[in-house]
Structure formats: structure tokens, C-alpha cells
Amino acid sequence: MTSRKKAIVTIAAVALIAIIATVLFEGRESTQETSSTSAGAQRTSANELPSMDASTSPPSPPAQGNVGAKSSDFSAALHGKDVNANGVRDDVEGNIQKTYRYLPERNAAMQFARSFEKYAFDSSTDRLITENWITFDRSMACMSKTFGKDSWTKTANDIQSQILNTEERFHSYIELQRAAGGKVYPFTMEKNPCD
């Protein structure tokens, strides 16, 4: 294991302990407003996360000074920093982990973020646009099913706002819009759209 990986594991372990302590002292009440009002998946105690998963969670992003920004990775690379290579930029993932403690909601948000990043930044051909749309559309269906039809759009747009947080990323999205416009794409009506 490299020293860098060791550092990440150490930080994640510290975060794990901190969250367990928080849960023990504060009880298991969710801090996320959309969680408490979710009209989607039935919440069960078995799905309530007592902590983050230390094996996959990156550290929380540092506080940002930019107005209205939750994100913190403003690097030039479209995908930014993704240490655990799970397809979700670390600062976005950190916010998701921090915000959604209910496992199905966290998973749905991660599925959405992952598929949107791929859709927005890796759709260089018509074929890829279609492939990535199908995956992305499925993730939106999952969000709707999990958060409920009245709540999911706010959560989805919140994640999109974080992902398209630089000029380069926003322009990549604009390019996608230009390339995908004028075509027809299917909407899934799959009953179980969550990964």
C-alpha cells in the first residue's frame, strides 16, 4: 500500500469514528430535509447508515469561499479528483456522503452523480451520447423512485450544480446539448431502475 493510500485510509477511519460518535450522541435522526419528507422508497432502520463506508469514502471537501458553491474541486480536468475511482468526483461524493445517511438515498444520489458525470463529460460521439443517456435516464428514474416524484428534482439539480462547477465543465455540458439536440431518446419506465 502506498503512503498516499495509507493516508486516505487513515483519514477515512478518523471520519468513520467521528461519524459513529456523532450518531451515538445525536441519535439517528437524519439531517437531510429531503430524507425526512421522502415519498419514495420506504425507509427502514436497516437502511439507515450509522456511518460512512470507510473503504470508499473520500474526505469531506474543504469549505469554499465562492458564493453558492458546495463543491470545492475547481481543477481544469473535467472529471476532477476521484481518488477511489468510483466515477464520482471526490468533493461531490463527500457532499453526498455527508448529506444522505439513508442508504437507498445515498446510493441513488451516487448513481445519479456517476451517470451524470459520464453523460456530461464522456459523450463524444452519437453512440456514446445514446449509451450514456440511457444510463443517466435510468439514474433519474432511480432518483424519482427513491426520493419521490415531488422531491427528487431538487436533489438532482443540486448534484448537477456541483458537477458543472467550472467554465470547462459547463462548456462541456453545452457541447453535449448541441450534439444531442434534434434527436430522439427513450425514457425508461423500468420498475427497478436502481443499480
Added chain:
Amino acid sequence: MRLNLLVMKSIVFFAATGIVVHPAVADSTDCDAPFKIMFANGIYTNEVDWRASIEAIAAGIGDSYRDTPVTYDLARNRSDGFLSDIAQVFQQKIAEDSTLSWELLLRVFLGVTDLIPDSIIASVRSIIDTIYASKSVEFRQKFEQQYTYVDSDVSDQVSFIRNAIKNNVNRVVVVAHSQGNMYANAAYRLVYAQGDITTQSMVVTGVASPADFVAGNGTYVTSENDTVIRTVRQYVAAATLPANFTIPFSMDDPTGHFFIKTYLKSGPGGAKQVIFDNIIAALDKVERPEDSTDFEIRLPIAHYDEPAGSIDAGENVSYGAAHNCIPSSIFFEWAGYCRGSNLKILDLWSLKKRGNTKINSFDPQANQTQVSEIAAEVRSRIQPYTGSIMVGSPLYAFTQGKGPYYLRLRFWQGDAPVVDEAWGFNEQGPTVPFDQLTGFDFVYSPPYTFLYPSPRTVFETKFSTPLITALRTIPKEVARLEIGTDDITLKVCRQPRPAT
């Protein structure tokens, strides 16, 4: 898993050629003629809005309509430079004020502005709204100057729709919002431009339309308080479709223009209901592609409802077959007369054989020999499944393109009213007096009580219920039964084409 993989491959393959095939469509037979509802988006929306919009539509329609599969697609329209213009202006703003962020722009654009000061939201919102108003006007002006402005933008959609109709035997309904209406109108024109699609297998219904018309005489809903469309109408094109509904102003959407936030946000009797009524009407109106069936029988059923106030009006009433309303009617001598909408039946009732025009069996000019030949052919197709079809049965009357009639006549004997009611099939000779039927109560002596069955009751009890029961025994690969709010339609599937 293997099947899913194959489906995915087929989607990808066709997508590369501008054609996307749904699994449900690929699996269905020609006889299904599945419905395809396409949402044509405006320029000031994103994927999340589109998905939410189609989910709202699907929640009201479902995955089947009239026992026929419904699939949903996005007719994705270009933003016409809207996002680029916003990005350009915002780039300048960020250069002037380093505390601003691109995420802020997105947050205001997408409406997720928690924890952002109102003054900043208002400032950014102003930029976006100004650009949007400008782009809407510009878009309409371009269209005004050159009708074909958007043609190149819809060529892929046109290919998709033409393929859906001609090869996948789909019936296509486009629900267009905002600028999507302009694109939908252009697509409609191009779909029919080659003259090889003769059925009305594409129907458009509009919401918040900046256009002058809805292609194919489709329906639309535009709110009086839709400021975007009002601006287009006032400053660019006075001929823009007039507002035909009033949705109260709401701070949720000050523009009064968005599909979800405004048009679908209403209770019973609101714009939402009108939009769904329009979509249902479009689904009822859109025709199957020419080659999907050998025969079609369409029976209107909406006209068997009792008009308000008629039950004890002391009038003679007849419902049902329109022949009751024309001088050649055998009942004309009874002075039975038409109740308003009965005349519509003349246009609706039809028998059709593939490749031929529809025949209205009540039309005095109709070739009755041809009607009987078609009816006999239909009966020969379905009889193996329904059992023998007896003359005088509901199924026989239905296949003959005829339906039940209902008469109520009132006259007086001294001071006592005498009511005579009858029902039967118009071409089947003697009528059947109601007092010979069970389930109804007629007392012809004082105090002269009569329990009048409504035309709807008679229709359902004596005709439609046994008819539908019989028709449901027919396998779907032989004939498709579609039961709508206004009609019962049987489509006898095309027989396999002989090998060449």
C-alpha cells in the same frame, strides 16, 4: 441478462442511425400499433425537467392505453444558443466579481438556491431571464422569417417518427412545450412531406405554444399569465395562438411558463386536466398506420348517455344508431327525433377494410353489399374464437357495423301517461319492448310507476357488456380490442403475408 444485452445492442445500433427502437416496440406485433408519446422540450429546461415532465405524463396515462402498449420518448430540441449566451454573459460577470461561481449560475438556473442571498439570486435570475426572453423572441423571429428555419434541426426526429410509423407501426403523439411546439410543427410537416404516410398516425398537442398553429389541427393550452408567450405575441408575432386558459400567478414560477411548475401544477378543472384531456383526445385521434390491420370496426358509445332533464320531459326520445335521425328511418313515422350529438355518429361509425376507405353503414349512399361482405369476412376471422355468431346477437350487430337503438315514446290515454320503450338492433326487425325484458319495472295501472332504464343502462346491459365479453375471447394476435371513452374498436390483424 443476455436478452438485456441484445436489447441494449439494438438500441445502440439504431441510435447510431438516428433511430431508436424500444424493447416493447420490438417485441410487439404489428397489430398492436403501440402508442408512442414523445415529449418535445423547450429551450429553458434540462434533463431533470424532461424526465419529471414525462413521468408526470406517464403517471396519468400509464404503460398502456386501450389495452395497447405506450412507450415514452424525448424529442430533444436544441437550446438554440441559450446556454452559450448565458455562459458568455456569466463569464464576464465572474471576471468582474471573483466571488461568483459557475455553480452559482447553475443553482439559480436550476432553482436550487438554498443559502444563497436573495439579492444575488435576483441578480443572476435577471441575467438568465433577460437572455431567455431575448432568445424566445429571436427564435420566433427566425421562424417568422423563414418557416423552414428549424427543418435541419428536426431531420433526425423526422427520420425517427417516419420509421416509427412506417416500420414499427407506431401511433405517435407529440406533447410539445414552449419552443418544442415550433419544432413539432416543423417535424409534422416533414413527416408528411413525401406523401407516403396517408394516415394521421402523428398527432401534436401543445402546451405554452409560441406558434401560430398546432400541426394537424391539434389541441393546445396556453395560459393568459404566461409572460413568455405573451411577450412573443405582443412584440414579435401577433398571430401567435391566443391564450385559452388562465392559470393564476404563482411565485413558484413568476414567468407562468414552465411545464411542471405552472401548467401541471393545478387541481381538478385546472390546466393539468385540460392537458391530460388533450393527450387522451390525441391518443383517441391518432390513427394506426395503414398496413397494421386487415379490418377495423369502430363503434361510438359516447352517445348513449341520457341528456340532462329528458327523463320526464314528456318527450319522445331516441338514441343510438343515427339512422333514427334520417328520413329513411323505419322509426321516422314514430316521430322519434335526434338528440343533438346523435348526428355525430354518422361521422364516427365505421367499417374498414385495408386499402379501402371507411364505410359508414348508415350512410344511405353506402354500398350495403360491401358492408355485408366485410362483416362476413370479419366474422369468419373471429368465429373460431368467439363461437358461432348468431344473427341478432350483439356480436353479429357489431360486426355488421350496426348498434343498438333505444326509443322511448310517451303518449296519453285519457289522463294516464303510457310509456313504451324498446330497444333492439336496427337491422334486426322487430323491436323488443322493455316490459318483456327482465330487470326493469313497468306498471301500467295507477299509480303508473315506471322505472326507466337509462340509455346507458340498456346499452351496457344488453349490448356492450356481452359484446366485450365475446370480443375478449379473441387472441391478441388475431384481433386487437381497444376500448376508449368514446368508442369500442376492433382491429382484425393483418394475416401473415404469403412467402414470395
